[in-house]
Amino acid sequence: MKWYHLPGLTLTGEPTIQKVKAGGKNICIIEYDNKLYALGASCPHAGAELSGGWCKDGKIICPFHRYSYDLETGKGSPGQNDYVDAYPIEIRKDGIYIGIESFWDRIGL
Numbered sequence: 001m002k003w004y005h006l007p008g009l010t011l012t013g014e015p016t017i018q019k020v021k022a023g024g025k026n027i028c029i030i031e032y033d034n035k036l037y038a039l040g041a042s043c044p045h046a047g048a049e050l051s052g053g054w055c056k057d058g059k060i061i062c063p064f065h066r067y068s069y070d071l072e073t074g075k076g077s078p079g080q081n082d083y084v085d086a087y088p089i090e091i092r093k094d095g096i097y098i099g100i101e102s103f104w105d106r107i108g109l
């Protein structure tokens with residue numbers, strides 16, 4: 001897994017969704033209930049931008065058809081049978097980092 005620094009990203013103390021690009025992927029950085037989460041930015045249902053959505057009850061809600069995804073796991077709500085990628089995120093002394101596995105990491109090479 002490779003860790004990417006997210007320069008310019010700051011914690012606001014408020015519920016926010018910020019879209020960033022790291023490791024060639026578009027990612028939503030979500031601040032919710034004093035925790036940070038990182039999920040893929042594209043809704044798997046029909047491709048809407050999840051960064052235009054909002055959070056409720058530990059889930060991000062898509063602005064198009066209101067599908068919802070768990071902030072921790074990216075798993076879709078019951079009945080959806082889908083998910084968004086969830087990424088580990090760390091706050092370090094010099095900033096916020098996101099961990100992204102490459103295809104080669106996943107197949108163990």
Ligand code: FES
Nearest residue numbers: 043045046062065
């Ligand atoms: S595009 Fe997200 S719920 Fe349909």
